[in-house]
Amino acid sequence: MGEMLKLTADYKHHPEAVQTRLRDETVILHLQSGLYFGLDAVGTLVWTCLEAGDTPANIIAKVNETFTDKPETVERDLTDFLTQLLHNDLIVAC
Amino acid sequence: MPSRVEAHALGRWKLVPFKADHAVLEHQIGRTSFDVISGVRAHVDASSASFSIETYEECSAETIEHCIYDLILPCLLAFDGQLVLHGGLSFTGDSAVGFIGESGQGKSTLVAGLHGLGWPLMGDDAFTLELCDDACSARSVYASRRLFPDSVVSLFPAGHETAPMAHYSEKRRVSFSAGPRSAPLRAIIRLGDEEPNIHIQELSLAEACMALVSNSFILDPEDTAQNKAKFQLASEAAKTIPVYDLHYPRRYDRMHNVRDAIADKLGVSSIQ
Numbered sequence: 001m002g003e004m005l006k007l008t009a010d011y012k013h014h015p016e017a018v019q020t021r022l023r024d025e026t027v028i029l030h031l032q033s034g035l036y037f038g039l040d041a042v043g044t045l046v047w048t049c050l051e052a053g054d055t056p057a058n059i060i061a062k063v064n065e066t067f068t069d070k071p072e073t074v075e076r077d078l079t080d081f082l083t084q085l086l087h088n089d090l091i092v093a094c
Numbered sequence: 095m096p097s098r099v100e101a102h103a104l105g106r107w108k109l110v111p112f113k114a115d116h117a118v119l120e121h122q123i124g125r126t127s128f129d130v131i132s133g134v135r136a137h138v139d140a141s142s143a144s145f146s147i148e149t150y151e152e153c154s155a156e157t158i159e160h161c162i163y164d165l166i167l168p169c170l171l172a173f174d175g176q177l178v179l180h181g182g183l184s185f186t187g188d189s190a191v192g193f194i195g196e197s198g199q200g201k202s203t204l205v206a207g208l209h210g211l212g213w214p215l216m217g218d219d220a221f222t223l224e225l226c227d228d229a230c231s232a233r234s235v236y237a238s239r240r241l242f243p244d245s246v247v248s249l250f251p252a253g254h255e256t257a258p259m260a261h262y263s264e265k266r267r268v269s270f271s272a273g274p275r276s277a278p279l280r281a282i283i284r285l286g287d288e289e290p291n292i293h294i295q296e297l298s299l300a301e302a303c304m305a306l307v308s309n310s311f312i313l314d315p316e317d318t319a320q321n322k323a324k325f326q327l328a329s330e331a332a333k334t335i336p337v338y339d340l341h342y343p344r345r346y347d348r349m350h351n352v353r354d355a356i357a358d359k360l361g362v363s364s365i366q
Contacts (some may be wrong), residue, residue: 018322020329022299029325031318036307036325038300068221 002039007057010094011050017083017090019047028090031057035055042067054076056082107170108160112137112146126314131262138166138313140273141175144273153261159353160260163236166309168220173282176222177327178311179282183216185206185236185273186280186362190232192221194309200344203245206268207349212364214273215239220311223279223331230334232279236280237272240265248346274305279358282306282337289341292348302337303307303328 013019016031026047027038040049042063049059058084060075067074085091105153124140133151138144144190145166147158181194191213193201203219209215217234224231240259241249246266256266282293284305306328312320315337338359342352358365 015317017324019304020325021333022303022329025298025300027300027325027329028301030319034315034321035156038304068153079189 002083003093005056005083005086006093007060007079008055010053010055011082011086011091013047013051013054014089014092023049030089033089035088037088043081046078047085050085096264104162105171106143107167108144110144110146110168112148113152113345128314130165131157131284134158134161136161136166136174138170150345154258156258156267157260159260160190163238165220168235169313171222171325172311173313175323175327176224177306177324177331178220178222178235179186180309180311181282181345182219183217183221183232183273183277184213186213186357186360187278188278189280189362190216190277190362191280191356192232192282193285194282194305196221196309199285201285202240202265203242203249203344204239204349204352206239206245206249207346208353209239209270211350211353213353215270216273223327223335224276225327225330225334228334230279230331231276233276234272237270237275239268239270240330241268242266279335280362282335283356284309284337284339286339286341288344290343291341292352292357293339293341294344294355295339297337297339299332302332303339304337306331 017028018031019026019028024025024041024044028037045063046059049062060078062080063078064071064074125138127199129136130136133149134153135148137146137148147161172178175308179192181192183190183192183200186207191289193205197202205215205218217237218240219238220235221232242265246254246268248341254268256268259265259267268290307325310324310328312324315322354364
């Protein structure tokens with residue numbers, strides 16, 4: 001079982017994760033594993049917020065301000081997404 | 095060196111006779127060794143721009159030639175900083191269309207079929223991309239046409255001269271008059287799974303970037319600098335060249351429909 005995501009912890013991009021921004025999407029390459037990950041517009045927003053130093057809880061709040069989805073749906077989806085980023089070594093705890 | 099290997103096609107790289115001491119090249123900076131196919135190992139020395147081939151089994155000249163052109167040379171060009179895609183190129187009159195996809199998806203058969211329908215084949219194995227400002231050109235690594243026997247029979251019912259490609263493959267080399275070696279690139283098309291109807295859809299930029307990366311060559315997959323450089327090239331290419339997914343029936347009698355659908359989508363002439 002992988003590391004648990006902590007909503008109030010600080011995370012940063014993994015040093016082995018390089019990114020390219022393609023309009024409102026992002027592609028991330030993990031240099032060590034050689035795996036590629038594509039992020040859509042919402043994923044890119046989350047990725048950018050992480051870069052700016054936002055905690056998962058802050059990001060969930062920001063996305064809730066931007067989109068009209070149910071808050072509990074946003075929290076569940078973003079927690080899943082951030083956990084995937086964590087388990088694929090694309091982000092690490094500061 | 096096999097007699098049919100053209101030295102000029104290898105660019106700055108030279109093929110040198112294998113010496114036993116090459117076996118210690120593994121894991122040294124600028125040097126790498128890899129198994130090209132079962133029984134054939136390549137040793138690459140970047141510092142002297144040379145490579146050699148070690149064979150463990152009896153190999154025909156055709157097999158060695160296939161290893162050099164189809165499997166080693168694209169990796170060497172990638173090492174030199176080029177984005178090298180596994181696929182074929184067709185010339186549509188004023189530009190090229192690249193076809194990429196996993197092995198077995200029918201790239202060689204499609205570009206060979208399009209050749210017979212008026213879009214000259216530039217090469218069916220690999221091509222490089224050259225990006226300049228907002229434009230992109232494509233260059234075939236070499237002019238090749240390699241087909242399975244059933245494709246040869248279907249595409250050339252009256253018969254055609256062929257030669258073996260490699261001892262471990264049924265594919266045959268089929269002689270042809272090639273189109274230009276390089277041309278401005280109009281689009282790249284990724285061959286998807288077979289579908290009864292022809293369907294072409296443009297990929298998003300992120301999807302395009304990942305499609306280009308996953309269909310490209312690299313000399314050493316564990317070399318992070320090479321991986322990063324390839325990723326950046328693919329990213330730039332995705333911004334410059336549209337990439338499409340193509341689903342179509344693998345039927346020779348529908349190939350002209352496939353050509354017409356591509357021509358319509360890309361705005362190019364279906365007949366030269």
